[in-house]
Amino acid sequence: MIIEFNELLKRKSYAKDIDLSFNMKSFLYQGDEIIFKSPVKAKGKASIQEDIIHFDVQVSFVIELTCTRCLDRYTSNFDINIFEEYTNNPKKESEDIIFITEDSIDMEEVIKNNILLSLPIKKLCSNDCKGLCQHCGANLNKSQCNCSQDDIDIRMAKLKDLFLSD
Ligand SMILES: [Zn+2]
């Protein structure tokens, strides 16, 4: 989804309303496929002042990704505010103001970057995700496995015996 800044940069207008709904392709992030489960809705405004375009848009969508603890797929609702500043005047470029050589931006790139920025390091299906059993690999959110703590202690004790008798 390309957003044109043409009119703003030529000062044919000073503000542009943004009200879009579009589909986005899934993408890979650290080996995990991030799939869009809803169209992306973007609503806001782009305006220009002293060669700087202020791009202020509220974006909402649903993505599906993998829980790092139980490896199950889960969905996450995003409702984020994207605020960026762009300029095509090299003198105005700074750490916060992005220099653009074309008179448009690719909204999908902007959204991807914002998703990556807002994803936690540990993506969890829920805060109290119980994860997988270290022994049998069962998903402990769905079922309780038979590896009780006692069994594990007994096995550890046996292992210890083995090492000690060596
Ligand atoms: Zn999980």
Ligand SMILES: [Zn+2]
């Ligand atoms: Zn188990």
